[in-house]
Amino acid sequence: MEAASSVQRLKVRHGKIKIRTFNRSTFVLQLTLSFILLFTIIAPFFLDYSAIDIQTAIFYTLDNLKMMFLQPALNQVTLGAALYQILITLSLAFLSTLIGAVISFFLSIASAKNLMPSYISNIIIAFNSFIRAVPTVLWVLIFAIVAGLGSVAAVLGMTLHTIAYLTKAYSESIEDIDNGMIEALRATGAKWWHIIVHVVLPQTSSYMVSWTFLRFETNYGVAIAMGAAAAAGGIGFELFMASSFYYDLHEVGMITYFALAIALILEFISIWIKNRLIGSR
Amino acid sequence: MPQVLTMERKDMTEYKTSENKGQQGETLLKVENLYKSYNRNTLVLQNVQMALKQGEFVSIIGPSGAGKSTLLRCINRMIDPTSGSILFDGVEMTTLNKADLRSQRAKIGMVFQHYNLVSRLSVFENVLHGRFGYKSTLQGVLSLFTEEEKKLALEILDKLGMKEFAYKRCDQLSGGQKQRVGIARALVQQPKLLLCDEPIASLDPNSSKVIMDHLKDISETMGITVLVNLHQVDVALKYSDRIIGLNKGSIVYEGIPENLSNMAIRDIYGSEIEDLILE
């Protein structure tokens, strides 16, 4: 039973003992960082500034910002209509988060390495990475081919992204479960589903709720963008109309404030949930 | 490989004649020619032979890495042995299919060093987890426990002095209390065999004594066979009917505590640890 006790030889370079040995991941990291640095320095030289008079540009920008944020007003839509549109946006976000969360729960179990054979989880993880790599807008536009541009395509696209995101978040919290608990239940003769319901669920539910709400917040933001970009309706569409159709910067400002207020409220709820559930472990 | 420490194992029949305590009857577990390797070139268990009788209290001692946990986990197939036979309660464990393994596991309770309780659930819920081996998928998922099962759980908790904590969340308990819940979860299985992997290694001396006393009591009054991995030789000496010494995957001692000489201890732990043991 000789242990493989051949201690690796110390690496010495220029008469000094090295702390780290070469490994691929640090090499890739360093390469990436140097490229980013390089492009950041080079890029500005390739831009064409000739048509812009910096002074006037800055002046007009400030003027527009002043119209938007210091003189906000509703001209085309009424207050009630605006609130109603926000409700629509929230509904879009809610729907895609809810559907996404349910599907993610099952997918996350299947992709957790401590519950499933690794080839299954690797397949799901690969799929997820692919879904996440394509921006939500693009997914919405892809779904628009079959569902037509509008709220259905938006919800489908957002759901897909939600699934990819939440599956990852959920399965990471599942993988954090102490393996001993799962082992103890297996030793009693418990079935796989018993372990899911009586170990995985109680140990991860608070993390799952807090991740889900975080995603709801994100989806709210995405739903605003989708309203504008994919005609999904809601406050995003009003924003789009105000800015591109009526060119009413006062209204753009007002709608932005509304959207922001809701986002802040969501943020507060999110923090509250997190403290309540995870703080009291 | 050459192993100076490996001495001739005593014949299985030998301890039968040695002074047996209690009313121990039939052989409950019989391990024969057990081998286990995690990778091709190292054997973690080699040619392990072992027989346990009903109601016996047996300790396995040995240095870290000797294969004590591996041996214990092979018995209820948490780990699949490489070769050999494990006969438990008249059933060969090594060839069981999934469903049969499950019903055999229900008859074997397991107690862990780190208790392995579901920390966010109550004591009561954790104890009832011991019944899952007898439940269908749906019954288990919906927590459909009978009143008898609940009473049994409370009775066992009462016996272990933990009844008043039934509705407390497990992450609010002390180590000794957690281990008692761990034992309760194993007992609620109504097992024939209790496997304990270093049940007191994370506990202070007082809690350790409480736990060991309970385990001893379980073997004596309930007739449940108890197999315990231990680090502490003195504890093994005090509680065991029989001690098995494991070194580098082989059994190097087997016999009653009274026969465990300093020589034997040196065989088990190797000479370098001698000073520690014989102070």
Ligand SMILES: Nc1ncnc2c1ncn2[C@@H]1O[C@H](COP(=O)(O)OP(=O)(O)OP(=O)(O)O)[C@@H](O)[C@H]1O
């Ligand atoms: N899952 C595993 N994969 C590979 N090797 C393992 C695995 N589990 C244990 N081993 C090896 O098997 C040997 C025996 O381990 P085991 O845990 O059974 O020892 P032990 O006697 O319980 O030790 P300790 O007293 O430290 O708990 C060790 O050398 C260990 O490194």
Ligand SMILES: [Mg+2]
């Ligand atoms: Mg061990």
